[in-house]
Amino acid sequence: MSVYCISNADGSGVARLTDNRAIDTGPAWSPDGAWIAFHSLRDGKAEIYVVKADGSGLTRLTDNPAIDCCPTWSPAP
Numbered sequence: 001m002s003v004y005c006i007s008n009a010d011g012s013g014v015a016r017l018t019d020n021r022a023i024d025t026g027p028a029w030s031p032d033g034a035w036i037a038f039h040s041l042r043d044g045k046a047e048i049y050v051v052k053a054d055g056s057g058l059t060r061l062t063d064n065p066a067i068d069c070c071p072t073w074s075p076a077p
Helices: none
Strands: 024-029 035-040 047-052
Touching: none
Parallel strands: none
Antiparallel strands: 024 035, 035 047
């Protein structure tokens, strides 16, 4: 089971972003800090997802028969 959480630097304000029985790996913060991209097996195959930093807006970005992993963001403009 994978669970992604965020918190303040001092450990306060812990908030759960994801909670599922599949594997979520490789989180990558967007340059503006608003989104987190990650690799997940939650649909039975390796795909790339994004979620807003507050845990809302979970969206699958890829739908590929091959393995999709290791998301990265382009630098901020």
